[in-house]
Amino acid sequence: METKEKIVDYAIALFAENSYENASLNELVKQANISKGIIYHYFKNKEELYLYCVNLCFETMYSFYCSKNINSIDDLMSCRLSFFENNPALKKIFFNAILKSPTLIKDKVYQLKVKIDDFHEQIYLNYLKTCHLRESISLDYALKYLRLISNSFNDLFINSDKDISILSDEHEENITKLIDVYLHGVLKEG
Numbered sequence: 001m002e003t004k005e006k007i008v009d010y011a012i013a014l015f016a017e018n019s020y021e022n023a024s025l026n027e028l029v030k031q032a033n034i035s036k037g038i039i040y041h042y043f044k045n046k047e048e049l050y051l052y053c054v055n056l057c058f059e060t061m062y063s064f065y066c067s068k069n070i071n072s073i074d075d076l077m078s079c080r081l082s083f084f085e086n087n088p089a090l091k092k093i094f095f096n097a098i099l100k101s102p103t104l105i106k107d108k109v110y111q112l113k114v115k116i117d118d119f120h121e122q123i124y125l126n127y128l129k130t131c132h133l134r135e136s137i138s139l140d141y142a143l144k145y146l147r148l149i150s151n152s153f154n155d156l157f158i159n160s161d162k163d164i165s166i167l168s169d170e171h172e173e174n175i176t177k178l179i180d181v182y183l184h185g186v187l188k189e190g
Contacts (some may be wrong), residue, residue: 006032017091019100019164020050043177048106054097056085056114057090062115073183076123077176095168099157121147127183142154146182153178 010032014023025046029036037123043049064083066184084091101109121143153175157167 003034003038006135007034007039007042007049008056009051011049012056012089012093015050015053015096016092019096020105021100021102022045023050024158025049051105051108051112053093054109054180057093057097058112060087060090060117061094065116065119070123071126073127073179076120077179084168091168092164095164095171098154099160099167100164131183142167149182151176 007028010028014031015029018024023046025036025039028039039049060173061083064081068075070079084094097109098113103132108125124146125139125143128139133139133142154171157171160167160172
């Protein structure tokens with residue numbers, strides 16, 4: 001195994017089990033049985049290593065999406081759940097990055113996630129194009145509102161003290177309900 005690859009593999013395990021703030025390069029050095037200097041040969045600092053791992057998570061997820069035939073919101077949510085079930089360490093990194101990143105690097109994390117967000121948005125847009133929107137609601141407005149709701153939904157989980165595994169499960173359990181309420185409302189038909 002190449003040294004950089006070894007560092008990244010151990011860093012993924014470390015960041016999966018710890019938030020960015022609680023992860024220690026000293027612990028990584030100990031677990032990987034490498035010198036701290038070799039980490040700095042490949043990565044400027046802990047932040048750069050963390051963002052590399054987060055980006056790897058997002059890119060792996062995006063590639064997984066692209067390898068599937070996703071034609072609906074249900075397909076997207078099933079694919080997302082499948083990805084997380086098959087990649088538990090990346091699931092933890094994903095949710096730690098989205099929900100627990102320190103303010104100083106949160107914008108960088110969101111920039112790395114743009115491809116995933118754009119992919120989701122395209123699925124939502126394709127669905128909305130098949131719907132009959134109220135005359136006062138444009139596609140752009142519907143997508144803008146969906147983004148606002150999604151970001152607000154994530155904010156509900158940001159300050160939680162729960163373990164990231166529990167938090168991510170609760171998030172995924174409720175995101176589908178949120179999308180359903182957004183698309184179909186809360187009132188019973190009839």
